[in-house]
């Protein structure tokens with residue numbers, strides 16, 4: 182790991198590989214904050230909603246008819262009970278002729294009981310089904326997003342911190358969960374119930390029905406204004422949470438640097454501010470949200486007042502019975518409930534819109550590096566590589582490489598040297614086509630690398646990076662990452678070849694020792710040897726190696742040099758070289774300066790020349 186690069190990351194607005202211009206996308210207080218997700222307001226988008234619901238399609242045919250059946254059954258039974266009540270009052274308890282009928286009362290009570298049981302079964306089954314659909318949709322959406330992100334090119338990740346990507350796969354997808362499990366079906370149930378109730382109310386007494394229903398548009402008018410505010414408030418909450426998550430990821434990854442520079446208090450203060458911001462925005466949103474319920478209740482109360490006042494008048498006029506008024510009141514009670522839920526559902530939809538907007542933004546991101554329509558597979562590579570007048574810009578107008586010409590024969594080892602920022606890593610990134618060149622041409626065995634299928638190219642190129650990435654899992658798993666179908670024997674063989682076997686056997690469980698994420702329990706040299714074993718197992722035709730700069734003891738250094746010899750044998754290799762021992766053995770040393778080749782030759786030739794290379798080597802020794 183390069184500590185200098187890490188500290189750069191911590192400085193607000195400092196230039197680094199991820200933020201080369203030192204541009205500050207957003208600053209909170211003194212610190213750098215990534216503000217990609219800060220789009221507060223976007224219009225409600227039906228096409229996006231349709232796109233989201235397309236994820237339900239595979240399950241809709243299979244399960245939706247059943248869900249609908251249960252829904253209709255539940256609604257019918259629910260709406261029939263008040264009618265039975267009215268009949269019990271008017272015909273059994275207080276009939277006009279005064280002949281009360283206990284038998285009819287028992288019958289109606291039994292019928293109501295049966296309806297309740299049917300309603301209970303229907304709703305239990307419906308909830309079970311909708312949960313299954315919801316969980317499957319979320320699973321599919323999360324998988325789709327993850328698979329897509331795996332394919333995105335380096336420049337996508339250059340632009341955003343890992344935390345922001347993480348938030349979309351976790352929080353944003355989760356926030357859609359409620360919508361898919363209950364939201365959609367509840368929406369349908371509420372709509373069906375509302376229509377059913379309005380029809381029944383009109384059938385019982387259209388004058389009374391109209392008087393009650395008339396309060397609805399008034400309520401909608403008042404609540405529309407509140408809804409816009411609620412929507413904005415929830416978007417703000419999501420944005421603040423997203424910021425926290427983004428920052429969390431970075432601070433946990435950088436915890437060593439934080440502690441080394443005793444920046445803990447500073448970090449806590451910064452986090453606290455973000456945390457407080459998030460809390461405040463949540464408070465605001467939830468206060469607004471809470472206002473919605475009472476608003477509906479007040480309107481509902483007014484509706485009930487109208488009902489009893491007008492209902493009593495109609496009874497006096499002989500146009501309504503007491504039983505029907507009781508049933509009416511029960512229906513009206515059931516009427517406000519779905520309206521209230523629809524209001525909440527609207528909020529849920531707004532939250533889901535914000536999340537899906539962000540999810541689709543990622544899904545719509547096309548990989549910049551992709552196969553041409555007529556790309557053909559890369560044949561087995563021999564290893565002749567040519568760079569012809571290669572120009573490359575990460576960002577328009579800022580060339581990182583300015584016309585590089587290089588001719589490498591199969592099996593040669595090329596050492597790339599030069600000051601920091603001179604373009605060494607850029608060259609190795611271009612060879613694997615992690616970025617496409619801006620001008621010129623790179624050919625391998627005479628084939629332009631843009632004309633061949635990417636996977637057939639990359640599978641023949643092995644890369645060992647300076648910051649060797651160790652995944653959580655066993656040592657064996659980590660080596661096997663080089664070739665998944667390798668046998669245990671092959672894994673041990675490569676480990677022995679790079680002299681890693683000895684230290685692995687000293688670990689508590691040998692090859693089955695679990696290493697935590699990033700291999701913190703291993704030393705730098707050990708991690709390097711593991712990554713060599715991984716590369717050797719992949720047996721690539723071309724090897725790219727970014728040599729670690731960290732100083733290691735002489736014994737490990739010797740081990741690594743021996744391992745390198747094994748690794749480089751018979752392959753074309755590009756090494757961003759820092760160690761003299763590596764550089765000296767290279768067939769060709771390419772000295773880069775500000776994106777151009779300054780000198781080229783072997784160690785002796787360049788030393789005799791007494792130019793830039795000579796200066797670099799001298800400086801290294803002076804430093805040591």
Ligand SMILES: Nc1ncnc2c1ncn2[C@@H]1O[C@H](COP(=O)(O)OP(=O)(O)OP(=O)(O)O)[C@@H](O)[C@H]1O
Nearest residue numbers: 198199201339575581600601602603604605606607
């Ligand atoms: N992802 C990126 N986005 C934008 N600019 C970048 C990116 N990576 C590198 N650069 C810029 O390109 C130039 C060459 O960088 P490169 O990483 O190739 O240098 P290097 O010689 O490998 O340096 P070092 O020895 O420090 O790793 C630098 O000016 C750098 O700021």
